[in-house]
Amino acid sequence: MSAAPASARNDKTDVVAAAMRVLADSGLPGLSMRRIADEIDVQVSALYWHFPNKQALLAAVSAQIVGAGSAPPEVDAIAQALRDRLLAHRDGAEIVSSSLALGLLELPARAALVSAARDMGLDAAAADVAADTIVHYVIGYTFHEQQRLHAAVVGAADASVDLVPEGLDDRAGDFDAGLAMIIAGVRATASVSGR
Amino acid sequence: MSAAPASARNDKTDVVAAAMRVLADSGLPGLSMRRIADEIDVQVSALYWHFPNKQALLAAVSAQIVGAGSAPPEVDAIAQALRDRLLAHRDGAEIVSSSLALGLLELPARAALVSAARDMGLDAAAADVAADTIVHYVIGYTFHEQQRLHAAVVGAADASVDLVPEGLDDRAGDFDAGLAMIIAGVRATASVSGR
DNA sequence: ACCTGAACACCGTTCAAGT
């Protein structure tokens, strides 16, 4: 394929790719600057030529996780697609959550949610609120879920305390039910303000 | 008052109190085991007599932040009270979020939300979903807000990227609007299943 | 344009030993 020759010098995308590999192997706790540097046979300090600090590197990783461009046109589908992307990468929700909170990441799904909400009849202000509410729900729910996944693997989880109880099998069902409830709220808001 | 004499030996509550002071002074990034130990003039290793590891200590801090016992009886008031407690401590939402995700914290507000949702006419399963949805929204929203607060202080914030746009003044208004939307969804769910 | 080598000021955790 088009993988770079082993001894070439690296650019930003090589560093991000290495970080994605380390993330897949070791998760966020293992994602240190030294491990990333090792992955491309380089000194740690070399990374600081490409990125000013670790948070900036993590923001680039986050952008890769959430992907660029075209989302589906409906609120439900946009939320599901965002969740799928987060679930596709180890600790994806946590990394994205922190980049977002630091203002280092633009979330394409948010813009898509705003216009989908407007299509449902919300005014601009209400559509912003709807988008943020859904984004917080998706990221919060998925973050929680991924942390417990990891905790279960490590064996450190206390199974008696559970924010989302019942069996382990219908995680997706609970997520859907909560999302449906929020969307019902969006619809109710639309029918109040929309006439 | 009843403050312990300066040279006494410490118990769990002294350690947690010291951690709360460090948190208030320096935030979560400054909340290291060494800083906590310094705060009570003790070696770091002494902390490991009281807690098996840092996460367990943080869970005790989280429990202190969310407080014990009696919540108000209505969904809206419970959510507001939880938010107020998180906002009352620097990085409160982040600490609580992580303890919760690791299954190390029981959230009194969650039980209160479940029974408030049942009072609105939801069945048991739907009430669980409603409670989790609201908890994720409150913590997610407040986490985001506190991170940006800190980022703004540090000056590292990129003001051009904003999950929750507009002026800085009506943060609380946006939170309320999102919460109202979710509660509208809860009500809609109740009126569907409730007859 | 991209990297090395070495240093600085930190981390969480363990463990034998003390009182």
Place this chain on the structure above:
DNA sequence: ACCTGAACACCGTTCAAGT
């Protein structure tokens, strides 16, 4: 019951210097 002292294996970041 609670703490010391010392060590281990790490961190992120900086900076002069090399090619």
